[in-house]
Amino acid sequence: MDTGDFDADFVADFDRLLAWRRDVRRFLEDPLPDGLLDDLLARAELAPSVGNSQPWRWVDVRSRAPRRAVRASFERANAEALAGYRGDRAAHYASLKLAGLDEAPVQLAVFSAADPEQGHGLGRATMPETLDYSVVTAVSTLWLAARARGVGVGWISILEPGAVAAALDVPDDWRLVAYLCIGYPQRADTTPELERVRWQARTDPEPRRLVR
Numbered sequence: 669m670d671t672g673d674f675d676a677d678f679v680a681d682f683d684r685l686l687a688w689r690r691d692v693r694r695f696l697e698d699p700l701p702d703g704l705l706d707d708l709l710a711r712a713e714l715a716p717s718v719g720n721s722q723p724w725r726w727v728d729v730r731s732r733a734p735r736r737a738v739r740a741s742f743e744r745a746n747a748e749a750l751a752g753y754r755g756d757r758a759a760h761y762a763s764l765k766l767a768g769l770d771e772a773p774v775q776l777a778v779f780s781a782a783d784p785e786q787g788h789g790l791g792r793a794t795m796p797e798t799l800d801y802s803v804v805t806a807v808s809t810l811w812l813a814a815r816a817r818g819v820g821v822g823w824i825s826i827l828e829p830g831a832v833a834a835a836l837d838v839p840d841d842w843r844l845v846a847y848l849c850i851g852y853p854q855r856a857d858t859t860p861e862l863e864r865v866r867w868q869a870r871t872d873p874e875p876r877r878l879v880r
């Protein structure tokens with residue numbers, strides 16, 4: 669009988685999963701097996717949410733036209749971001765691969781509903797942003813569930829949210845939280861790509877902690 673207890677081996681495996689989860693931008697073009705995306709979405713639905721509001725909304729972006737529009741939005745946003753850097757930092761930024769839009773077989777746009785009926789407003793009167801935080805917990809859950817199955821996820825935020833929402837023709841009260849590329853990664857690694865290419869390493873956690 670399943671008692672909901674987790675043994676030491678599972679905990680060790682789970683810790684390995686956390687270490688091996690990566691943001692992936694270099695994908696193999698192999699499709700995901702039928703049903704795998706549904707499986708990942710079912711796991712993501714287990715995430716916590718404010719008032720149990722389940723504000724996440726998923727759009728499986730399959731058609732060529734919206735994919736092209738998202739690609740164009742990335743190009744514009746990326747060019748604008750590049751223009752904000754100077755000198756060596758600009759050259760370094762220009763060399764980064766910041767999206768797997770051309771290779772990943774699955775693209776998933778994740779939105780937050782502004783005022784979902786579920787939850788009846790509980791927990792968000794003073795912090796309405798908790799709806800968005802809830803969506804992020806679902807993305808994070810999906811990310812780990814994917815990695816546990818050998819599938820990589822890459823989160824793209826270098827996008828114009830309005831342009832993406834328009835391209836996908838979603839309801840007006842949906843706000844873009846994440847645009848995910850999903851597929852099999854070209855390589856596995858315990859080091860973030862931005863650390864490997866010397867943009868930003870993980871740093872000492874100590875200065876980020878306070879005791880009061």
Ligand SMILES: Cc1cc2nc3c(=O)[nH]c(=O)nc-3n(C[C@H](O)[C@H](O)[C@H](O)COP(=O)(O)O)c2cc1C
Binds near residue numbers: 692859862
């Ligand atoms: C909210 C959010 C937005 C992100 N946006 C981008 C992005 O636009 N392009 C990109 O290449 N990586 C993006 N990332 C991935 C981060 O660069 C990555 O998580 C970080 O470098 C640490 O690497 P790791 O996830 O492999 O540990 C994003 C991650 C988060 C959580």
